[in-house]
Amino acid sequence: MGGPYKGRHKLRRMQKPQSSRPVEEVVKELQKKRLPSYPHREQSLKIHGLICAKCGREFDEANKRLLTVHHKDGNHHNNPSNGSNWENLCIYCHDDEHSRGVLGDYLTS
Numbered sequence: 358m359g360g361p362y363k364g365r366h367k368l369r370r371m372q373k374p375q376s377s378r379p380v381e382e383v384v385k386e387l388q389k390k391r392l393p394s395y396p397h398r399e400q401s402l403k404i405h406g407l408i409c410a411k412c413g414r415e416f417d418e419a420n421k422r423l424l425t426v427h428h429k430d431g432n433h434h435n436n437p438s439n440g441s442n443w444e445n446l447c448i449y450c451h452d453d454e455h456s457r458g459v460l461g462d463y464l465t466s
């Protein structure tokens with residue numbers, strides 16, 4: 358049986374857990390994780406306003422990320438510039454609209 362461990366903790370260096378990654382890298386990662394920007398989203402918000410077409414909830418710059426663009430005909434490639442195929446729905450109504458978790462496409466987080 359080995360003797361009792363004589364800790365030499367006084368000599369032990371304080372080992373900081375290596376700060377795993379440089380800040381820049383973390384920032385880069387965060388940026389990657391940002392919501393995918395749909396090019397027509399801003400446009401739709403501009404055309405239809407920061408308001409949910411379904412529940413009428415209003416949004417502003419601070420929380421407009423909760424407002425998503427719904428494609429009325431379900432075709433994400435149908436993006437007429439007059440916004441006729443878009444509907445601004447808050448994530449709750451949008452979720453409701455699809456009600457099958459299709460939202461993963463819109464929300465990555």
Ligand SMILES: [Zn+2]
Pocket residue numbers: 409410411412413414446447448449450451
């Ligand atoms: Zn809504």
Ligand SMILES: [Zn+2]
Pocket residue numbers: 426427428451454455
């Ligand atoms: Zn939709």
